[in-house]
Amino acid sequence: MHVGPVVVIDPGHGGTDTGARGSSGLVEKDVVLQVGKILRAELERMGYRVVMTRNDDSNPSYEDRAALANAYRDAIFLSLHVSSTGATGNTRAYFYQFPVPFQATDTSLLSNVVKQGSGTAIPWEEAQRPFAEQSRRLANLVQIELMHRFSQSPNAPTPAAVRNLRSVAAPAVAVEISSVSVSDPIALTSLSGLFAASIARGIAAFRPMPTPVPGLP
Amino acid sequence: MPRDLKIALGILTVAVAVGLISLRGLHRRMQGLAESQSSDEKARREVLAPEISTPSDVAQGAKIFWAAGEDRVTATTVELALSADPVQRGKQALEALIADTPSPEQRTIPADAELLAFYILSDGTAIADFSDALSSETPSGIESEQLVVDSIARTLENNVPTPRRLKILVHGQEAETLAGHVDLTGFFDLNPPNAAPPVPEPSSVAPAASPPPSPAPPKTLAPGGAPKPRR
Numbered sequence: 541m542h543v544g545p546v547v548v549i550d551p552g553h554g555g556t557d558t559g560a561r562g563s564s565g566l567v568e569k570d571v572v573l574q575v576g577k578i579l580r581a582e583l584e585r586m587g588y589r590v591v592m593t594r595n596d597d598s599n600p601s602y603e604d605r606a607a608l609a610n611a612y613r614d615a616i617f618l619s620l621h622v623s624s625t626g627a628t629g630n631t632r633a634y635f636y637q638f639p640v641p642f643q644a645t646d647t648s649l650l651s652n653v654v655k656q657g658s659g660t661a662i663p664w665e666e667a668q669r670p671f672a673e674q675s676r677r678l679a680n681l682v683q684i685e686l687m688h689r690f691s692q693s694p695n696a697p698t699p700a701a702v703r704n705l706r707s708v709a710a711p712a713v714a715v716e717i718s719s720v721s722v723s724d725p726i727a728l729t730s731l732s733g734l735f736a737a738s739i740a741r742g743i744a745a746f747r748p749m750p751t752p753v754p755g756l757p
Numbered sequence: 758m759p760r761d762l763k764i765a766l767g768i769l770t771v772a773v774a775v776g777l778i779s780l781r782g783l784h785r786r787m788q789g790l791a792e793s794q795s796s797d798e799k800a801r802r803e804v805l806a807p808e809i810s811t812p813s814d815v816a817q818g819a820k821i822f823w824a825a826g827e828d829r830v831t832a833t834t835v836e837l838a839l840s841a842d843p844v845q846r847g848k849q850a851l852e853a854l855i856a857d858t859p860s861p862e863q864r865t866i867p868a869d870a871e872l873l874a875f876y877i878l879s880d881g882t883a884i885a886d887f888s889d890a891l892s893s894e895t896p897s898g899i900e901s902e903q904l905v906v907d908s909i910a911r912t913l914e915n916n917v918p919t920p921r922r923l924k925i926l927v928h929g930q931e932a933e934t935l936a937g938h939v940d941l942t943g944f945f946d947l948n949p950p951n952a953a954p955p956v957p958e959p960s961s962v963a964p965a966a967s968p969p970p971s972p973a974p975p976k977t978l979a980p981g982g983a984p985k986p987r988r
Contacts, residue, residue, distance in 0.1 A: 552938075559937055560897040568897070602933070621938065624896035626827050634899055639922055639946045642880075665942070698828075700903045701940040703933060714938075716899045 545747045546589045548609040550619040550704055551576040552714075555599030560624040562720030569597070571720070571729065572620040579618070579736035586740060587749040606667065606707035616678065616743060617712035619704040626718030628727050630692045631735065633683040633742070634714040635675040636668045636706055637699035667709040674711040682713055682742030689738050690717075690731075711746070715739055813841035821854050822911035823863035828900050830865065830908045832915065843919040847883060848875045850916040854908060865908035867894035873929065883913060883920035883947065892927050895936040902939035914947040923947050 551572040553559035559568025573594070580590045593605040600608075609617040623630075662670060679697030687693045702714040717735055722728045819837035822830040837853055840846045851872045858864045867890050874886040895905050910923050922944040926932070932941045 557937065621899055623898035623900050625898065625901060632828075632900065639944045642922055642944070694828075698903075700899055701906075701943060701945070702899055702938055703940040703942075704938075706940055706943075714899060718900075719898070 544588065544749050545614045545616050546591060546612045547583050547743060548591050548593065548612070548615050548617045548710075549576045549579055549583075550593040550605050550617060552619055552621045552704060553599065554594050554597055557599050560622055560720045562624075562722065562725075564720075564723060564725050566720040566722065566725045566728065568622040568720055569599075571622045571732070573597075574729065575620050575717075575732045575736050578732050579620075579739055582736050582740040583743065586744060588743070602703055603664075603707060605704060606709075609712070610667065610707075610709045612710070615710040616747060617705070617708045617710050618739060618743070619702065619712070619714040621714060621716040622720055622728070623716050623718040625721050627692055628718060628722050629690045629731055630718040631686040631690045631738070632694060632716050633679040633686060633697040634700045634702050634705075634716065635679040635697055636672065636712065637701055638666070638669050638672065662709060664707050667707045668705055668712055671709065671711050675705070675713060678711045678742070678746045679713045681745040682715060682739055685738040685742040685745070686715070686735075689734055810838065811840040811842055811845045814838040815841075819850055819853065820912070820915040821850065821857070822865075822908045822915070823854070823858060824865050824904055824908070825863070828904065830904060830911055832911070833859065833863075839916065843917050844875060844877055847877065847885075847913055847917045847920075848872065850912050851875060851885060851909065854912045865905050867891065869894055874926075877917075877920050881919065881921040882944065883917070883923045884926060885909060885913075885923065886926040886929055889928050891925075892932060892936055897937040899938045902935040902937075905935060906939060906945055910945050910947055914949045918949045920947050 551569070553569040553572070555569075557569065559572070561567050573596075576592055577595075580592060583590045591608060593600050593608055605619075606617075609615045668675065676697065676699075683694065683697040687695050697713075700714075705712040705714055715735075717728070717731065720728070816836055816838050818834040819839055820832040821835055821837075822832055825831040835853060835857060837849060839849055855866050855868075855870060855872065858868075866887075869888075870890040871888040872885065873888055875884065877883050891905070895902060906925070909925065913920065913923060923946075924931075924944050925935070925941050927941070935941055
């Protein structure tokens with residue numbers, strides 16, 4: 541039986557939703573799937589159990605992506621993206637930023653909260669809120685690793701309302717690398733391995749495997 | 758090869774060549790037409806759009822937040838006639854944000870995007886409704902979409918002291934994302950300089966133009982292994 545966290549890798553977009561498109565024909569949905577598969581192999585090599593929200597050119601809904609992570613008690617959610625513009629190799633880790641609690645809104649939300657079993661239920665739209673601090677810490681560790689390998693990257697993670705993260709009831713981070721605007725696609729795709737390795741190191745710093753099992757598939 | 762066949766082949770080759778040349782020319786003309794239609798539309802809007810002017814307008818330095826690089830916005834003070842009415846003031850500031858961009862590099866909101874409506878609910882929620890171009894012409898990406906949101910939010914909070922949070926609509930509807938990444942289903946904080954803590958009014962009622970609250974039952978999940986919401 542597997543022990544330890546489950547890492548849910550979420551390659552953004554898919555299917556008819558290409559995400560960012562470059563003039564060279566590079567599309568975000570393909571690049572993030574490639575990075576996702578490399579990241580999966582890297583994490584499995586480190587002993588993590590990994591699941592992906594998509595393994596092909598499908599486009600699960602935001603809710604289906606979140607539901608996959610929410611089905612596990614000890615999950616870490618990583619959403620992968622590529623920007624439309626920007627210098628090649630600029631990388632950023634994002635954590636979800638909710639607005640400051642607003643009394644009128646909060647009153648309505650509180651009325652939606654119900655108790656289930658021994659635990660308090662969380663409104664689906666606000667599922668990420670209780671994990672905000674853990675997500676910020678995970679984003680910080682991932683950003684530190686990215687900064688070491690991609691010199692143009694900032695030294696701190698960025699708060700942003702990334703849709704893929706909102707309904708995830710687990711530490712959740714989105715990572716974006718720039719960009720599909722490169723004239724030669726290889727300039728970006730050649731960074732996939734380094735990008736994935738940096739993210740894997742950030743995850744390992746956040747939630748180390750208790751007993752690494754080398755060679756575990 | 759018979760002479761007739763040679764002549765037929767020659768004519769066919771010439772016809773194909775003429776056809777290809779014509780197609781390329783037609784394609785170029787169509788592209789040019791599309792570009793000129795877009796810029797014509799923008800020019801027409803700029804000429805015909807009624808200038809937002811109210812009796813209480815006073816020329817003053819407005820802080821408009823345009824891009825300063827790919828990941829941040831900074832304030833530029835521009836002389837602008839601003840109304841004492843917060844709603845009109847908000848419209849004036851956002852119109853300036855779209856129309857008065859100093860340079861293409863500083864642009865955040867797409868040139869073809871329009872502010873369709875702007876109003877402030879009595880609970881302090883500002884609603885900014887933009888045309889479809891906001892979604893369709895903003896470069897897809899977390900960074901680029903966040904830049905758009907930041908420019909709108911910072912421009913509003915520095916020129917309109919009343920609202921405390923912002924809702925962005927696209928063509929009168931709540932959009933799932935701005936251009937594939939940044940969540941528009943929620944609200945964005947507005948923190949006017951020197952603002953007192955917000956005092957929401959629970960009895961506030963939205964104007965007729967605003968979407969009614971959804972009557973859908975609450976969607977909840979339990980930590981670890983809950984069902985996904987009904988869709």
